[in-house]
Amino acid sequence: MEVKVGDSPGTSWIQAGSKVGVVVGADWELRVRPHIDVPHLMFLLAYAADQSGWKDVKANFEQEDELFAAVASGFSWHATWAVERGLLRGYRRYEERRADIRGRILFGEHLARSGGLPLPVHVAFDDFTVDVLENRMLRTATQLLLRLPRVTGDTRLRLLRLRAIFDEVDPLTDWRGVTAPKISRLNQRYAAALRLAELILASASISSNPGDVGSTTFVFDMNKVFEDFVTAAFRNSMRTFGGEVRSQSQTHSLDEAAILTLKPDLAWWVGGACHSVLDAKYKPILDGVMRNGDAYQMLAYMTAYGLPRGYLVYARDSGVEPRVHTVRNSGQQIVVATLDVTEDPDNLLAQVDQLASAVASDLSPALTHAA
Numbered sequence: 001m002e003v004k005v006g007d008s009p010g011t012s013w014i015q016a017g018s019k020v021g022v023v024v025g026a027d028w029e030l031r032v033r034p035h036i037d038v039p040h041l042m043f044l045l046a047y048a049a050d051q052s053g054w055k056d057v058k059a060n061f062e063q064e065d066e067l068f069a070a071v072a073s074g075f076s077w078h079a080t081w082a083v084e085r086g087l088l089r090g091y092r093r094y095e096e097r098r099a100d101i102r103g104r105i106l107f108g109e110h111l112a113r114s115g116g117l118p119l120p121v122h123v124a125f126d127d128f129t130v131d132v133l134e135n136r137m138l139r140t141a142t143q144l145l146l147r148l149p150r151v152t153g154d155t156r157l158r159l160l161r162l163r164a165i166f167d168e169v170d171p172l173t174d175w176r177g178v179t180a181p182k183i184s185r186l187n188q189r190y191a192a193a194l195r196l197a198e199l200i201l202a203s204a205s206i207s208s209n210p211g212d213v214g215s216t217t218f219v220f221d222m223n224k225v226f227e228d229f230v231t232a233a234f235r236n237s238m239r240t241f242g243g244e245v246r247s248q249s250q251t252h253s254l255d256e257a258a259i260l261t262l263k264p265d266l267a268w269w270v271g272g273a274c275h276s277v278l279d280a281k282y283k284p285i286l287d288g289v290m291r292n293g294d295a296y297q298m299l300a301y302m303t304a305y306g307l308p309r310g311y312l313v314y315a316r317d318s319g320v321e322p323r324v325h326t327v328r329n330s331g332q333q334i335v336v337a338t339l340d341v342t343e344d345p346d347n348l349l350a351q352v353d354q355l356a357s358a359v360a361s362d363l364s365p366a367l368t369h370a371a
Contacts (some may be wrong), residue, residue, distance in 0.1 A: 008071045013289045018282060021203065023067050024149055031068075031296035034222060036341050038070045041225070043345050045363060048228035049195045051236050069155070075200060076158035078193040079138050084167055088187055090132040095124045131170050133181055134190050139166035140175050141197040144204040145214050175201040211365050226282035226315050227265055230339065233349060234266060234278065239354035241363075243270035252304040264301045268359060276359045277301045277310050283337070284316040297347055309362055313355065315341045 007336065018043075020034040034041050077150045101286060141344050142162045172178060178201055180194035182185065187194075204218045235245040249267040251274070254260035266278040279298060283291065296314055312334060325334045335358070 011291075012210050018223045019219050020067060021217065022148060023113075023217045023219070024147075026182050028150060034067060034220075038067055040341055040343075041067065041220075042074070043069060043130050043348075044225050044229040044341065045199055046195065047345070048225070048232045048280050049198060050191075050230055063136040066150070067220075068148060069150060071149050071200065071218075072159070073155045074149075075145065075193065075196040076155050076162065078173075078196060079142065079162055080158050082190045082193045083162070085189070087130040087165065087169070088132060088190060089128055089130050090186075091126045092131055093124065094130050095122070100184065103357060122319060123339070130168055133178075134187055135166060136171040136172050137175075137178065137180060137197040137201065138190075138193055139169045140161070140172040141200040142166065143171055144200060144216075144218075148218055172201075221283045226341070227280045230278075230280040230313055230352070231266060233352040234356060237349075237353045238268060238360070240358065243268055243275070245269075254300050254304050262301055267305075270363060274305050274307070275363050277305060277307060278313055278359070279311070280313045280336045285314055295325070295334055299332065302332050302334075307332070307366070309335060311335045311337055311355070311359065313337050313339060315339060 014030070020032045022032075023030045139162075142159050146156070146159050146163065163173050177352060178198075180198055183191045183194075200218075203220055204216070231245075231247045235247075236244050246267045246269060247265065248263050250263050251267075251317045252262055254262055264277040265280045268276040268278075276334055277298075279301070280295070281291075281294060283294075298312055302308070309332065314336065316338065323336045325336065326332070327334065337355055339355070339357070341348065343351070
């Protein structure tokens, strides 16, 4: 997002970039809406998080036409369903100083910290508690959603009820990078709510530093949303053809000294060799011509990896069919492909299957069969 000083005193021009969502201050609110409608955006998010259960995660979004309201509504439904039969419990390990002895005494810690006093004693013990990571994630996500405006009606009532249910659960103090535990038979009913909680925790932040204006943000980077979706969907489609799909691979550089490192979004490897590279771009091609910078980037990838063909995958395009640009003198080809994110999920996934087939066709039939 770019902010420039406006023509009049005290005014500014704000130009949205790739991020969508809401930023809320003490007496102001800024919202950036995505170009695609909410159900399609939520499909991209849900599929990237869970390719097998995205239909369950996506439920309850169709009735909302605003991004934040959709996330809050969907989360409140799934979290409420998850805890209807009671909170999940599990063993959690604690190490603390106590006036009484519980569990095992940590003699080394006690001697180092007690200063010769018998109490308090440093102990370690396991407790069967509701204060497990699953509940802590749901409680923290609930609190973050309640801090933001326009959570009204039934959604707010469900969130308030959830906050009361999670009253004995400690919220996460730092949720950056937190991911849900592996889904098992024990926490299966939490699966959809945890997927949404991950999205909320990854997209929300609170600023309350001394001297600063406190603010709360809930923002998605559409570049990353599209890249994550393409990575998950392409990897799933390529299972038919074997090999390995690597994301953000850094095995090659453009120069011999390995100073000009390269990191294509996706690379398809077969038999220990890279046979294709792809780069995902959440950009529209409205004039039928790809961006020069994108072409130069892909040419660098193909040169470093010694490939005759590379794929630029865009989210929207004024054209209908993929176009192939042949590089002068080298004969290398840059394929411009499109995944129309405004299509229904089944049609969009079918487009990814077509892309996978095109990539696999670049490999010789013998190698494809061997893979």
